[in-house]
Amino acid sequence: MSETKIPPVIRLKDLKKRFGIGDAENFALNGIDLTIKKGEFVAIMGPSGCGKTTLLNILGLLDQSIDGDYELDGQPVVSISKRRQARIRSRQIGFIFQNFNLVSRLNVIENVALPLIYKGITRTKRLIIASDILRNFHLNEREYYMPHQLSGGQIQRVAIARALVNEPSIILADEPTGNLDSRSSHVIMEELSDLHKRGNTIIMVTHNPRLTTYASRVITMTDGKIETDTKTTILKRKTSKAKHSPNPRHHNKRASKSRGNKK
Numbered sequence: 001m002s003e004t005k006i007p008p009v010i011r012l013k014d015l016k017k018r019f020g021i022g023d024a025e026n027f028a029l030n031g032i033d034l035t036i037k038k039g040e041f042v043a044i045m046g047p048s049g050c051g052k053t054t055l056l057n058i059l060g061l062l063d064q065s066i067d068g069d070y071e072l073d074g075q076p077v078v079s080i081s082k083r084r085q086a087r088i089r090s091r092q093i094g095f096i097f098q099n100f101n102l103v104s105r106l107n108v109i110e111n112v113a114l115p116l117i118y119k120g121i122t123r124t125k126r127l128i129i130a131s132d133i134l135r136n137f138h139l140n141e142r143e144y145y146m147p148h149q150l151s152g153g154q155i156q157r158v159a160i161a162r163a164l165v166n167e168p169s170i171i172l173a174d175e176p177t178g179n180l181d182s183r184s185s186h187v188i189m190e191e192l193s194d195l196h197k198r199g200n201t202i203i204m205v206t207h208n209p210r211l212t213t214y215a216s217r218v219i220t221m222t223d224g225k226i227e228t229d230t231k232t233t234i235l236k237r238k239t240s241k242a243k244h245s246p247n248p249r250h251h252n253k254r255a256s257k258s259r260g261n262k263k
């Protein structure tokens with residue numbers, strides 16, 4: 001009962017996304033009704049072309065030429081100024097997308113520390129926080145490498161570390177482990193799982209059914225529509241250590257208490 005009082009993070013009503021006009025008109029999304037509450041971990045599956053990336057782009061305020069209603073934290077997105085939307089995107093939303101762009105003239109640790117500038121954290125602290133998350137991603141030995149000196153998988157992991165470093169409250173992930181081996185995938189899924197346990201909302205597109213075991217809800221799409229929507233039980237894993245830091249929103253504590261002991 002009290003659940004209904006919590007405003008949903010995301011509410012979509014009859015959302016449609018049309019590409020092209022006239023004969024070329026095509027609905028990538030064709031009537032999506034979806035409510036996502038704070039702290040849900042939603043996995044989205046479905047065949048290629050069914051509209052998953054289009055949906056994530058809209059949720060992340062990257063695409064607004066839509067029909068239907070989108071409310072973010074109870075507020076219609078159309079009524080949020082462009083400036084506030086940009087703030088929301090940089091501070092509240094973490095994007096893990098398929099095409100990763102690191103800043104080529106910055107080294108690994110500087111790339112990862114970049115989003116923290118918006119939080120007004122000093123440079124030294126930014127580098128400490130970035131270093132912590134890189135250690136967690138087994139990239140601490142690459143901190144001072146330039147992007148062109150990294151493998152594709154390493155670039156992907158650095159980009160994910162950068163997307164998660166300021167602990168965004170909404171994480172939108174488009175096949176976050178798409179090109180990674182199982183060990184690297186595991187590291188990233190554990191990181192997402194940690195963020196979920198700390199109360200953040202995660203929406204993850206995946207083609208891998210095994211990854212849905214991390215999710216609390218699995219949605220399947222076909223032809224721009226939601227086909228199934230199922231609540232799931234998250235499997236308990238033994239591998240994560242000390243997940244409940246006393247002050248989960250504080251990066252330094254989080255880093256030293258819940259992460260520092262991992263390799």
Ligand SMILES: Nc1ncnc2c1ncn2[C@@H]1O[C@H](COP(=O)(O)OP(=O)(O)OP(=O)(O)O)[C@@H](O)[C@H]1O
Binds near residue numbers: 020028047048053
């Ligand atoms: N810019 C665009 N112009 C025209 N059509 C587009 C555009 N972007 C996407 N589409 C179309 O919208 C549909 C949904 O695309 P989308 O990228 O969302 O699929 P997806 O579910 O993410 O697929 P995949 O699993 O292959 O990544 C596709 O039919 C695609 O051709």
Ligand SMILES: [Mg+2]
Binds near residue numbers: 054174
């Ligand atoms: Mg896609």
